[in-house]
Amino acid sequence: MSAEETNKSEEQKNIDKELKNSETSELTTAKSHGEILKQQIIEGQETYDKNSVSILLSSLTAGLEIGFSYLLISTLFYFLHGKVEEDTILKLISFVYPVGFIMVILGQSILFTEQTSLLTLPVLNKKRSLGSLLRLWGLVISGNLIGGYLIAFLLVWIGPQLEIFDLKTVEKIALHVTNYDKTIIFVSAILAGWLMGLLSWLIAASKSTLSRIVLIFMITAVLSFVGLHHSIVGNVEVFAGLISSPAITIGGYLIFICLALFGNALGGVVFVALLKYRAFVYDVKG
Structure with missing residues (x-):
């Protein structure tokens, strides 16, 4: 073994030792960086250990459930249309998003x-391989997208039947999401991915359900208010437009979803x- 390999091995042992020594306090004091990182790595590894079918079903469920944000977005947009300026409606959507x-x-x-970010940490900590990460991402993305397709079909049908929104509303929302230059969508998606990764970190730092709800509301409301592109909600928004309006093309949908997914990642x-x-590694190295 070369000197460089020996040094890397010793560095990894020091990192693992420091993580092992990071014990989560049951007191009201805030968790340390090491405690949060340790929890994130453990949670990430637990996902790697799950059955592939379980991961796919859980991901599909997430894709379905995120559709309730879209249901509320469309309903609020339709309800306020003609009563409030459209740019104001788009800001008010952040309360239901x-x-x-x-x-x-x-x-x-x-x-x-x-x-x-959660699934990436075990790879950075040399507990999982890059190949296993990409495979897991593939399962999660597939499940999220399929769930989004299913809920989009359902909502595009049920919305007009219940008279809570119409297909024109569906088209307007889809065009609002996609009516940007490709570079803008990509950079916007990077910022959205940054915020969502930070949300995962903040949730790990919190100790109560109420604080987690506040954090989720705060971060995702910011996403909506400033119009950042989230691939999974955006998948429902744009796919719903694709299946109900000629204004959204299959090419436009594919470009959007690829840019949003890559940017978020x-x-x-x-x-x-x-x-x-x-940051933790450099702190350990002193």
């Missing part, structure tokens, strides 16, 4: 953007998982 996220995250379903991995992990 978090509902689906609260259902998914507190219900422990697997949402790609919330799990991106990059934001979660680089700005949360990598930076948080490296």
